[in-house]
Amino acid sequence: MSTLGQNVEATTKGALVRDLRRLGGFTARRLIALFLTVLVGVYLTILIANMGGRVDDLRLVQIRSEAAEMVRADPAFFDLPSQERNSLIERQVQLEVERLRLDQPFILRSFNYLYQAMILDLGRAEQMHSDSGARDVYSIIVERLPATLLLFGTANLLIFFVSVFAALVLSRRYGSVADRSVIALAPSSAAPAWFYGIFLILFFAFLAPVLPPGGMVQAPPPESRLDYGLSVLRHMIMPVVAMFLSQIFISIYSWRTFFLIHSSEDYVEMARAKGLSPRMIERRYILRPTLSPIITSFLLMLIGLWSGSIILEQVFNWPGLGSLLFQAIGHRDTPVIIGSVVIFAYLLALTVFLLDLLYGVLDPRVRIAQGGGA
């Protein structure tokens, strides 16, 4: 008796160790793969943002003209013969080139950029600066982050939870008036949020001026915290409504279709035949197997929050990451562009990693060993 018990215990312990080892191996493999992914993605960004090195040529021209201008404008050098003046300019250019390491070939420097980006040393911006005057990319990005998180967080969380909940309700009342009207309204999502934004601005800021046409807070910003918050809220109404309008019907529609398909699976039919309550069927037989796609889209949506949307922020003049990126691209401020993409890349890699682990936990049918070749 007792030996049998010990044996069982030993085998379960052995199985646990084996599972853990397998999980550890899998985790390590995934981490390495994701690291390489981020590496390649960031390197591609560096290549694109530097125009494959052409930005350096532009910078060289700029350095030369600035040095020439400086020497020419300085009264101390007025008396120098032109030859000496030229050599002075050359020396200035040489110093600046060495400081920026422009004398090295671009390929070498691009790997240097890559290294710095990967260790999250985002460097200093070339043209832009934060509102407090700081020049490093980190503080520029951090300054814009709350605005983006606030706006897109509010809107996307609202859309996600409302649509999944509404879809569950509608999939239970298939063919009802509410269901039909959602189907009828779904095509309205063909237009993106900024498009509705333009109309909202037209109606509520110009034809009937009740809401501000853009910006995040009134100018000058109110003194008290409460007034400040209220002002931000007022400025948030239109962009949030624009995003909600443009996405809600299509989300409800897709989730509803998704749930409907899963609610006609054989095992759901069987549960129904067994006489389980609709609520129980919904929770155990429909929601559980559909959880992994739901979680996927939820996490991907969360990731989307960090990047903001260039165009919506432009239309509403919202001082977030999207408009930051747009300005950075306009200024050809490569460190800022690369910095935002690096942070985005790390966040995305983290999410993908979490998703891989979650799939295994949520849906036993998807075996974690699959990635390694089952």
Next chain:
Amino acid sequence: MTGWRKGLLELRKYPSAVAGMLIIAFLVALSVYTVIAIPYTQALDLWRGGDHWRLHPSNAAPAWVDTITRGGQARTTVVSIADTSMEQELFEGGRQVRIPLEIDYGYRGFPSEMNLFLRARGHDREPFVRMTWVTPDGREIALGGRRIAREDRVSISQNLTLERRLGHVPHIGLLKQPDSGPEPQVLQGRYQLVLEAVIFDDEATIDGDLVLYGQVHGIAGTDHQRRDLLLALLWGTPVALAFGLIAAVGTTITTLVIAAVGVWFGGLVDAVIQRLTEINMILPLLPILVMVGTLYSTSIWLMLGIVVALGIFSAGIKMYRAMLLPIREAAYIEAARAYGASDTRIILRYMIPRILPVLIPTFVTLIPTFVFLEASLAVLGLGDPVLPTWGKVLNDAQAQSALYNEQYYWVISPAILLMLTGLGFAMLGFAMDRVFNPRLRSV
């Protein structure tokens, strides 16, 4: 294939599908008409602006705006010297010509601007012209005189001395009732601009037009560069349709097939596809497009190429994979394998059809998505620099603060066309979803 034909017949039962098809048919017809009526090169030339448009008012609302509101707004009136009867008087060494330009002004609103274009051909010595404005009630207002170059433009509206004398900008001051107070009223009737020209050469001629620019113009109105917006609205149609269609077809099909191939074969194939997708996901589409647009070129075809290239391994693969993974383990796939179905057959006939129902709404809304993507780029100022598109019009409107200046038409007409395109494809697609999707019909 008969299934598809039956499905198409069944589509007629859905009013939204019919409406969607009508909209798409209308847009396609409009594109065909546009491409034939205004050839590509001519459209580009016209859209560059300049002298083509000098007889058009700037920032004029469409004519229908006038019909909706109280009405009586001025339309553009052009009086040509060629249509008038000149009186000549010869003197030694030249002649004096009297040209009465007659304007019947019956609008209740004032014109937006007044210009006189003059061409003097074959002169050794520049002719001299004196201008007098004669109102219906017989007042004569001297507009001064000047020498006329070969091509000359007399901006009557910008004559500051005249403005000071009349107390209003000239195009209001010249047409108002004499004592109508601070709110000037139009004095309707027959006006005359009398040109008295002294010409010093026998063969020489004077030609030209007097333009009273309207407040409203044509079907679509005009922009700040006097360009007729109708041109951009018309040409925007084929550009939008082509861009949306090519991009949507190019991306979805490849994405879905690649996702299914990865899930089915698993192992190395899946790993490679997943890695490529993940790298691609790290590169966000719109910022990349903005980057390419700012740093390289904003040609619409380059943008299209990048959209398709980046779209192949898009984030959609992850979603499809999440849906396909449980299906891979399904019993009916096992059955197919047992009877010896090939890999291609399993992927194309068993796995892809299974998730198509969920994908059709996404696929169909993809066409308008790309139409709007092109518009988004244009609104950001990264539209194709030479091609007139709807987004370009929106961008111009935004740059000129059209909403702030109450030029709503400038935003509304391209927006309506964009919306129409979006709705047309989406309505048809959603109806197709219900017809071609047996699983949906049975539940």
